[in-house]
Amino acid sequence: MIAVSDAEHVAEVIESCTMEFTAHCCELHGSPPFGALVRVESHPVVYGFVYEILTHSIDPMRRPIAYGKSEEELREEQPQIFELLRTDFKALIVGYEYENILRHALPPHPPRLHSFVYTCTRDEVRRFTTEFDYLRLILTFSRAIGDELLIATCRHAWDAHDRKNAYLVDMGKELARLVRDDYDRLRSILRRITL
Known part of the structure; x- marks a missing residue:
């Protein structure tokens, strides 16, 4: 884990379970x-994979409307519009760190609000x-985008391991073990990780 002061936070927790x-x-x-x-600086430190990104109005009663103009034109003509928008994301919790021990499991408590x-x-x-071990948590995620999230997280992991073939083979073996009953799904996942 890096020191909090070494990086700028990108977001703040507004809802958690x-x-x-x-x-x-x-x-x-x-x-x-x-x-x-991503990681949440709470006690314990919580890790999650981004699975949904949403940009919307800060006022739920006022939906954005289409103006038929480019973003640059809107920024020039109506800059206040962008003050009324926000971007949020959701992350699937896949692990936590407590007393310098990293665990691929759900934490005993969710991240605190405003962390x-x-x-x-x-x-x-x-x-x-x-x-x-984090792969099983993603595979059991019941949203329709489960495989897409799995593929994206595997690509990020492979990149972080310098796209080494040995890492890809080990990951493929673990995925084969986890989805051994669905060959077509496994083949699709493995093929799309390497695209």
Whole structure:
């Protein structure tokens, strides 16, 4: 884990439960990418993979409307519009760290509201994804985007491990073990990780 002062937070937790959290981004369109590993500085430190990104109005009663203009034109003609928008993201909790021990499991308590969220560094992603226990948590995620999230997180992990073939083979073996009853699904997942 890196020191909090070494990085700027990208968001703040505004809703949390045992399995996931929602964070409000500091900047409009400032979310980490889909599938990115993020950490919440709470007690314990909580890790999650971004699975949904949403930009919307800050006022639920006022939906944005189409103006038929480019973003640049709107910023010039009606800059106040962008003050009324925000970007949030949701992350699936896949682990936590307590007393310097990293666990690929749900934490005993969800992240606290107003805790800061950081995009994990390459080294943090490498450390978190060295073991593959987090894959099972993603596979059991029952949302329609489960496989898409799995593929995106595997790509981020493979990148953090310098796209080494040995890591990809080990990850493939673990995925084969976890989805052994669905060959077509496994084949699709493995093929799309390497695209």
